[in-house]
Amino acid sequence: MKIATYNVNGVNGRLPVLLRWLQEAQPDVVCLQELKAPQERFPLKEINDAGYNAIWHGQKSWNGVAILSKGYEITEVQRALPGDPEDIQSRYIEAIIDQIVICCLYLPNGNPYPGPKFEYKLAWIDRLKKRTDELIKMDLPAVIIGDFNIIPTPFDVHKPERWENDALYRIEVRKAFEKMLKKGWLDSIRTLFPEEKIYTFWDYLYKAYDRDAGIRLDHVLLSPYLSSRLKSGGVDRHVRGWEKSSDHAPVWIELEKEGKQ
Structure with missing residues (x-):
């Protein structure tokens, strides 16, 4: 099973890019973030025509998450992260696909630091x-x-010294991520490429993509139950170079079938 994540940065405005990538990469499961579309404006027909069924939680102007599946039934579990019933931001959706729990998230940016957003x-x-x-x-x-x-x-x-007081790189969030890994979650891309420079996001400004001045924000964490099934993975960084593309690139992993590790 090939599972991917892609912050599309506007599912309707960048729909041609998304459909082109789906046709090229042929992932089985795709988690999308930053739909920037209300629930009724998700492009379901186009997604279905590309061979995928979908569940999604839209939000006007910003946020929004979706899970697409090709050839597998999607059973929705929940469309909000538990713990705060007053949080109405569309940042989390969870489903079961082929007996695997898929938790698609768009974690808050947190800037400016310090402040209420952090x-x-x-x-x-x-x-x-x-x-x-x-x-x-x-x-x-x-x-x-x-x-x-x-x-x-x-x-x-790229140049970590410039990010010390950015909410993406603050020591508090890095420690939180590290604690998740210590609990048993496997950072699949870093596991596959332990010594390679891997980025998933390049800003639109200052020719960041051309200079490869990027950051790694998009992750695929596997529970201990799945970690031995990790077969391959990567970042489709060339997609970032397409016309009118998102500032993120798709990230994917492939799992061995159960019993074939």
Whole structure:
């Protein structure tokens, strides 16, 4: 099974790019973030015509998450991260596909630091940790996937000294990410490429993509139940260079079928 994540940065405005990539990459499961479209404006017909069924949680102007599946039934579990019924931001959707729990997230950016947006980010991470701890305790095959808005280490950012007080790189969020890994979650891309410079986002400004001045924000974490099934993975960084593309590139992993590790 090939599972991918892609922050599309506007699903309707960049629909040609998304459809082109789906046709090229042929992922089985895709988690999308930053739809920037209300629920009724998700381009379901075009997604269906590309061979995918979908569940999604839209939001006007901003946020929004979706899970697409090709050839597998999607059973929705929940479309909000538990722990705060007053949080109405569309940042999390969870489903079961082929007996795997797929948790698609768009973690808050948190900038400017310090401030209420950063505090919201930390509170959101605490709620995420509770959910991921539950999945570990239940020993389920699970994938936590999406735009984490977390740069895990200095190795994951061009010129890390410039990011010390950015909410993407603050020590608090890096430590939180590290704690998740210590609980048993596998950072699949870093595991596959332990010594390679890997970026998933390049700003539109200052020719960041041309200079490869990027950061790694988009992650695929596997529960211990799945970690031995990791076969391959990568970043489709060339998609970032397409005309009118998102500032993120798609990230994907491939799992061996159960029993074939």
